[in-house]
Amino acid sequence: MFYSFMRSFVLLTIIGCVGTDPSKPGNGTPLVGRWGGEHIALVLTDSAGSVEYDCAHGGLAGPVQPLGGRFEVTGVHVREHGGPVREGERPDTVPARYLGHVRGDRLELRVVVAGDSLGPFELRRGAEPRLFKCL
Numbered sequence: 001m002f003y004s005f006m007r008s009f010v011l012l013t014i015i016g017c018v019g020t021d022p023s024k025p026g027n028g029t030p031l032v033g034r035w036g037g038e039h040i041a042l043v044l045t046d047s048a049g050s051v052e053y054d055c056a057h058g059g060l061a062g063p064v065q066p067l068g069g070r071f072e073v074t075g076v077h078v079r080e081h082g083g084p085v086r087e088g089e090r091p092d093t094v095p096a097r098y099l100g101h102v103r104g105d106r107l108e109l110r111v112v113v114a115g116d117s118l119g120p121f122e123l124r125r126g127a128e129p130r131l132f133k134c135l
Contacts, residue, residue, distance in 0.1 A: 030063035031071070033125050035107055040121045041129035042109065049073070051098075051111075053118075055080045055134040058096055058111070066102050073098045077113045082134040 030046040041052045049060035060075040077096035100109040105125040111118040 030065055031102060031107075035123040035125055036127035036129035037121050037123035038130050039132070040109070040123060041131060042107070042123055049075075049098075051109075052129070052131065054132045055082075058098075060098055064098075064100070064102075066100075069101050069103055071098075071100050071102070077111060077118075080134055 030044070032044050032046055035042040035044070039054050043050050044060070044064050047063055049064060051058045051060070056077060056079050058075055058077040060073045062073050062075075064071045064073055075096050075098055076093050079092040079094070081092075094113055097112040098109060099112065100107055102108075107123040107125070109119055109121045109123060
């Protein structure tokens with residue numbers, strides 16, 4: 001009985017894997033590339049990511065691996081300010097959660113920082129970001 005169960009489990013696992021296309025986002029494979037939108041730029045690698053906003057930047061601590069198109073990654077958010085950065089100034093870094101949904105070449109991103117939600121930001125793969133940096 002146990003062997004019959006294991007054989008069925010292995011067979012279902014193989015069938016499930018055959019139907020997936022690793023080149024398409026949404027099946028748990030890392031999402032990579034440059035993404036741009038209004039007030040945001042996002043760069044994703046197979047192991048992490050970086051994000052830049054008008055007056056902030058941040059980092060994703062792991063890969064974006066959408067399941068069913070949705071993803072969540074922890075990281076940091078660094079608040080910036082106008083004017084020069086003083087020598088020895090410590091960055092205003094706080095933990096963040098990056099939540100999103102990807103469909104084809106479109107990505108919607110929210111960033112949760114200290115109970116606040118930034119976004120949603122609408123991004124497109126390969127699009128130029130439109131940033132207005134703090135002065």
